[in-house]
Amino acid sequence: MSAPSIALNRFGLGARPDEGAPADPKRWLLDQFDRYDPRPAPIAAQPDSAAVAKDYGGGLAAVRRMGKDDEEARRAARQAVVRDGRETYRAAVNARADAALATATPFLERMVHFWANHFAVSADKQIAAPFAGAFEAEAIRPHVMGRFSDMLLAVERHPGMQLFLDQARSAGPNSRLAERAAERNPERKLGLNENLAREILELHTLGARTGYSQADVTEFAKAMTGWSVAVRPPGAMAPAQADDATGGFVFRPAFHEPGARTILGRSYAQPGEEQARAVLLDLAAAPATAKHIATKLARHFVADDPPPALVARLSAAFTKSDGDLPTVYRALIEAPEAWDASAAKFKTPWDWLISAFRAMGRREAGNAQILPLSNQLGQPVWRPGSPAGWDDVAASWAAPDALVRRVELAQRFATTAGDRIDARALAPKLLPGTLAKATAEQIARAESAPTALALLLVSPDFLRRA
Amino acid sequence: MDLDRRHFLASGALGAAAFAFAPRIAFARAATDRRFVFVIQRGAADGLNIVVPYGDPAYAGLRGALAIDPAQATKLDGMFALHPALAETAKLYQGGQALFVQAVASPYRERSHFDAQNVIETGGIAPYAVKDGWLNRLVAMLPAGGREAVALAPTVPMALRGAAPVTSYAPSALPQATDDLLMRVATLYQADPQLHGLWAQAMEARGIAADGMSAEARQQDAATIGSTAANFLRAPDGPRIAMIETGGWDTHSGQAGRLAAQLRQLDRLIAALRNGLGPLWSDTVVLVATEFGRTAAANGTGGTDHGTASAAMLLGGAVKGGRVIGDWPGLTPAALLDGRDLKPTTDLYALAAGAAAQTFALDPGRAGQALFGSERGVRPMEGLLKA
Numbered sequence: 001m002s003a004p005s006i007a008l009n010r011f012g013l014g015a016r017p018d019e020g021a022p023a024d025p026k027r028w029l030l031d032q033f034d035r036y037d038p039r040p041a042p043i044a045a046q047p048d049s050a051a052v053a054k055d056y057g058g059g060l061a062a063v064r065r066m067g068k069d070d071e072e073a074r075r076a077a078r079q080a081v082v083r084d085g086r087e088t089y090r091a092a093v094n095a096r097a098d099a100a101l102a103t104a105t106p107f108l109e110r111m112v113h114f115w116a117n118h119f120a121v122s123a124d125k126q127i128a129a130p131f132a133g134a135f136e137a138e139a140i141r142p143h144v145m146g147r148f149s150d151m152l153l154a155v156e157r158h159p160g161m162q163l164f165l166d167q168a169r170s171a172g173p174n175s176r177l178a179e180r181a182a183e184r185n186p187e188r189k190l191g192l193n194e195n196l197a198r199e200i201l202e203l204h205t206l207g208a209r210t211g212y213s214q215a216d217v218t219e220f221a222k223a224m225t226g227w228s229v230a231v232r233p234p235g236a237m238a239p240a241q242a243d244d245a246t247g248g249f250v251f252r253p254a255f256h257e258p259g260a261r262t263i264l265g266r267s268y269a270q271p272g273e274e275q276a277r278a279v280l281l282d283l284a285a286a287p288a289t290a291k292h293i294a295t296k297l298a299r300h301f302v303a304d305d306p307p308p309a310l311v312a313r314l315s316a317a318f319t320k321s322d323g324d325l326p327t328v329y330r331a332l333i334e335a336p337e338a339w340d341a342s343a344a345k346f347k348t349p350w351d352w353l354i355s356a357f358r359a360m361g362r363r364e365a366g367n368a369q370i371l372p373l374s375n376q377l378g379q380p381v382w383r384p385g386s387p388a389g390w391d392d393v394a395a396s397w398a399a400p401d402a403l404v405r406r407v408e409l410a411q412r413f414a415t416t417a418g419d420r421i422d423a424r425a426l427a428p429k430l431l432p433g434t435l436a437k438a439t440a441e442q443i444a445r446a447e448s449a450p451t452a453l454a455l456l457l458v459s460p461d462f463l464r465r466a
Numbered sequence: 467m468d469l470d471r472r473h474f475l476a477s478g479a480l481g482a483a484a485f486a487f488a489p490r491i492a493f494a495r496a497a498t499d500r501r502f503v504f505v506i507q508r509g510a511a512d513g514l515n516i517v518v519p520y521g522d523p524a525y526a527g528l529r530g531a532l533a534i535d536p537a538q539a540t541k542l543d544g545m546f547a548l549h550p551a552l553a554e555t556a557k558l559y560q561g562g563q564a565l566f567v568q569a570v571a572s573p574y575r576e577r578s579h580f581d582a583q584n585v586i587e588t589g590g591i592a593p594y595a596v597k598d599g600w601l602n603r604l605v606a607m608l609p610a611g612g613r614e615a616v617a618l619a620p621t622v623p624m625a626l627r628g629a630a631p632v633t634s635y636a637p638s639a640l641p642q643a644t645d646d647l648l649m650r651v652a653t654l655y656q657a658d659p660q661l662h663g664l665w666a667q668a669m670e671a672r673g674i675a676a677d678g679m680s681a682e683a684r685q686q687d688a689a690t691i692g693s694t695a696a697n698f699l700r701a702p703d704g705p706r707i708a709m710i711e712t713g714g715w716d717t718h719s720g721q722a723g724r725l726a727a728q729l730r731q732l733d734r735l736i737a738a739l740r741n742g743l744g745p746l747w748s749d750t751v752v753l754v755a756t757e758f759g760r761t762a763a764a765n766g767t768g769g770t771d772h773g774t775a776s777a778a779m780l781l782g783g784a785v786k787g788g789r790v791i792g793d794w795p796g797l798t799p800a801a802l803l804d805g806r807d808l809k810p811t812t813d814l815y816a817l818a819a820g821a822a823a824q825t826f827a828l829d830p831g832r833a834g835q836a837l838f839g840s841e842r843g844v845r846p847m848e849g850l851l852k853a
Contacts, residue, residue, distance in 0.1 A: 445579075455651065
């Protein structure tokens, strides 16, 4: 049992060779609360969503305005905009790695990753891809040390989420926009899109199978109508507006379904934008949400099957504090289950990659191509297959081929390091008090320094967060 | 350096596959016609089964099932025979172009690969005591003009690091994990129920047997390394010193098959180097050496453990070959070092310094001092090359 190792590896992002093991592990974690920087330098250097909207959204709008006379020029222009969008995404991925490698608050950086995965957007959707970095920077990072409800509101208002889950163009069937459209063309039905509303209930707040009905989803989706972003989504019915390149949240009254809504037995008669906001605040305060978040946090930090007692305690901390996240984190740090040495999560590819780079003393990704590396390892950054985000259990990551890929990459990293890193000396620094004797022996017996380093990076001890 | 790089790219010999196999090459260039190649065998090659002392009455008993059958091996003289996998090397010997040195060791007497490799690459007495490599210091001793070193590897090996400028070329392709690493990972996961099962499945799925990638693929790669090195060394203004790293010599278990496979690769590498150099082979000296030897007796798992003295080779048209040299200490219990290892009777540094000095017509005393003698006297061996 080694509390310093657990602090570094389970709560943090892995040790760095030039930093000693924390003498007081709990204090080390709690002290990070005061030092948390919601806008670290690598992240601050990336374009915000206004800039992305201007370049990318504006670029796509310009392509649309080109008309269809010159199809080839139009296609070329579109490709250029899309290419720039991908470049924005790639640069944001590298910035995320840089932040994780350099951070002075690895526990809270891990929380950033946790929340960004909880509120997952996926770059699989082309329109959302360039906003992925800005989404994490603007909707997640500023609220990691705040209230869950504030993070929830920021997330659902952000263009990254709205574009990913089709909210930006969702219109009520009886909205002014729908009526006008029906006058012009009675055949054309203007669409309510339930996607975001459903995922808010199922993934972001209450959790699946917690008692809401399809009617609740539809009603909530109607309440959400009008919530949109100042990025003209592709195929938008609305005429271009002056603010369409600012990237910020806009409420479009013409899209909003009039009237009061009833959701989960509660009536919401608020006008316009306020209606969905009231629903979201109630969802944030719901006991099911507290339990859902508590379960995910316990699963992420402690065990694939989280101990029920721990979930109950985290859930109570969430509810009692009105969703004050630092209070929940403190409960986690105080939980004996979190310091149980026998429980050790299998690292996700992202965890492994970041901890391996930190182990080698890297403070920036440099010319390492994080995106292809994360692809190779099976977890492309900000590209989970679904809005549920990446899975957080060993069964998803501990697979034969995935293991071989880690071994191959470990060898490549180690070969690049050459004999400049002595794995024999490094191992106990990375895994203070938990390095298995058998692992230390195998490392010392390796026939070359690179082989020794590769072995350390793929050792059972290093593959897990203990 | 641009010229070299173009040459390197133009040589076309380096596909992605070239680096799937462990050897890596590093070069140094200087204004001389002689070529010097240092092949390091990382992992402690078993000299007793490479240059086999079949004439020693204790050999067969110590090695048991691991003993090389002299009937299968190439007889070098009344005492020694060459491992049967070294067919091309045997031809060199028969042509007077191969010299073997038995019971050779550096001053290092512990049993850590890392530390021992650092010693034989820096030319020091203790690990990490000397900060540059003896091959780099050799570059500095060569005639001026084009005094630079090139490493064809992700990193410059220690032996080539130092004041003389070094550039390295890193292959960008993702190398397959080496056989050695795959085997060590298997050992590492042995006691872990989850990882052990996954690893076994992965190896099975990839069709990788216990000894890693197919022998054919490995030999292909070894030949590519040899001919690539030759391409560099052949260029009139190209490098004169090359270093090739080979791994996979740490044979604690299943040694018979693994060592044979390793030696076949080495043999291919040497043959490809010889063929690639053509007439220049007569101006070439190749030193093959390892960090330490292995135990005289076989262990319980069909392998051998870390020992002390091993065998080294000098190959090339310039070598006064057809000989096995060194004082044979014998394999009786009393003759063994600490009762377990072949006792060193020849200083690896004396061999390397002698070979390097004679290759480049350097003053032996100065070369011995500069390359290996900063802390103690090294008397370079004489008469290694043709007059």
